[in-house]
Amino acid sequence: MPENCIYIARSSAIAARALAGEMMVMNSADSTFFTLNEVASAIFQAADGRTPLRDIVRDRVCGQFDVDPEQAQADAEQFITELSSHGILLVSNQPLSSQTSRETPR
Amino acid sequence: MTEPRQVACVEIGGIPIALATSDQPFLDLLRRRYDGFLSSSRPEFELEFDLISAGSASADDVRVRRNTDADQWILERGDFRARWDPRTGRGRVRQNANPYSLDSVLRILHSLILAERGGFLLHAASAICEGRAYLFSGVSGAGKTTMTRLAPPNITLLTDEISYLRPSPGGYAAFGTPFSGELAKAGENCTAPVAALFFLEQGPENKIDELPPAEAVRRLMRNILFFAEDHNLAEKLLATACDFVARVPIRRLTFYPDTRVWDLVRNFDRNFKRKFEPDFDRNFVGNLKEVPEHA
Numbered sequence: 001m002p003e004n005c006i007y008i009a010r011s012s013a014i015a016a017r018a019l020a021g022e023m024m025v026m027n028s029a030d031s032t033f034f035t036l037n038e039v040a041s042a043i044f045q046a047a048d049g050r051t052p053l054r055d056i057v058r059d060r061v062c063g064q065f066d067v068d069p070e071q072a073q074a075d076a077e078q079f080i081t082e083l084s085s086h087g088i089l090l091v092s093n094q095p096l097s098s099q100t101s102r103e104t105p106r
Numbered sequence: 107m108t109e110p111r112q113v114a115c116v117e118i119g120g121i122p123i124a125l126a127t128s129d130q131p132f133l134d135l136l137r138r139r140y141d142g143f144l145s146s147s148r149p150e151f152e153l154e155f156d157l158i159s160a161g162s163a164s165a166d167d168v169r170v171r172r173n174t175d176a177d178q179w180i181l182e183r184g185d186f187r188a189r190w191d192p193r194t195g196r197g198r199v200r201q202n203a204n205p206y207s208l209d210s211v212l213r214i215l216h217s218l219i220l221a222e223r224g225g226f227l228l229h230a231a232s233a234i235c236e237g238r239a240y241l242f243s244g245v246s247g248a249g250k251t252t253m254t255r256l257a258p259p260n261i262t263l264l265t266d267e268i269s270y271l272r273p274s275p276g277g278y279a280a281f282g283t284p285f286s287g288e289l290a291k292a293g294e295n296c297t298a299p300v301a302a303l304f305f306l307e308q309g310p311e312n313k314i315d316e317l318p319p320a321e322a323v324r325r326l327m328r329n330i331l332f333f334a335e336d337h338n339l340a341e342k343l344l345a346t347a348c349d350f351v352a353r354v355p356i357r358r359l360t361f362y363p364d365t366r367v368w369d370l371v372r373n374f375d376r377n378f379k380r381k382f383e384p385d386f387d388r389n390f391v392g393n394l395k396e397v398p399e400h401a
Binding site: 019020 | 147318321328343351
């Protein structure tokens with residue numbers, strides 16, 4: 001999948017809350033639990049299904065953290081692959097329905 | 107001829123549940139098992155038991171899900187199948203007559219009720235010392251039962267296995283449960299405000315360390331008993347865990363297994379209260395029995 005076509009959305013089957021700069025994410029289907037660091041939280045919160053991953057990395061990661069853009073993109077793709085394998089994120093090469101992404105986690 | 111239906115009301119965590127059966131030996135079994143938690147309160151919920159010959163118990167294959175057509179909960183494991191309707195508060199259980207199945211059904215039912223009410227069951231030992239409840243959680247073998255064995259004689263054991271927690275005006279309250287672990291001894295049926303939750307690790311010396319809030323939530327979530335495949339309850343539970351971390355001191359307790367660790371625990375609470383909670387005890391209102399005199 002070409003990187004400029006990746007769209008990501010938060011699954012509707014998760015519960016999430018921000019705490020002290022980290023995001024707590026629980027998959028309600030199997031009760032698995034994850035904590036995301038600051039960078040991962042920024043990507044997760046921006047996963048609205050409409051914004052390409054490339055733009056999320058540029059605006060929310062490279063614009064906020066001191067990281068190499070190419071490395072940031074590679075890390076982001078690895079991160080979304082892992083979270084999608086746990087049913088936390090949905091990944092597509094087309095924009096995703098807004099029904100999959102609930103409101104931004106608190 | 108069908109035997110008459112009889113009821114025993116079992117009140118754990120201040121929530122009375124009527125257990126109904128027409129099988130006299132099973133009634134005797136549950137009365138023995140929950141002796142100390144039998145209640146004359148008006149039941150909030152009712153479970154009716156049908157005894158069957160079922161498969162063996164396995165902790166791994168439990169499923170708790172909503173039947174979307176009837177808005178009922180379905181609780182299933184190899185040794186039981188139950189339906190429970192939260193709107194009417196009534197349910198029906200088909201299980202074999204062993205007490206472990208009975209314990210499991212009750213634990214799952216309480217976990218569902220508590221999740222709606224901002225509480226939870228925690229894989230932790232708990233005990234009351236000087237009117238305050240201390241919780242000790244950790245992986246299997248971390249020392250939960252050891253902490254209860256090392257406790258001074260004036261403590262009241264709430265459980266060595268499954269702690270019962272509900273929100274209270276001053277924070278959270280811990281309640282005794284009949285659910286026992288290695289000690290094979292039910293806890294006392296009483297309650298106290300939670301002073302602290304310690305995640306246990308054994309080491310060469312006794313010490314207490316801070317845990318960052320996110321790490322505290324992560325550890326807490328790992329040890330909460332939650333079985334339901336349900337998005338709304340998962341959201342509530344996560345919110346409850348974050349609230350608990352905000353309102354209850356949570357620390358890592360590294361301990362060498364001798365009785366001095368309890369001095370450290372008590373001193374921690376005294377120092378913490380002096381620093382942060384001058385009004386805590388005045389604000390707390392218990393909602394079950396008073397803590398026994400010796401506690």
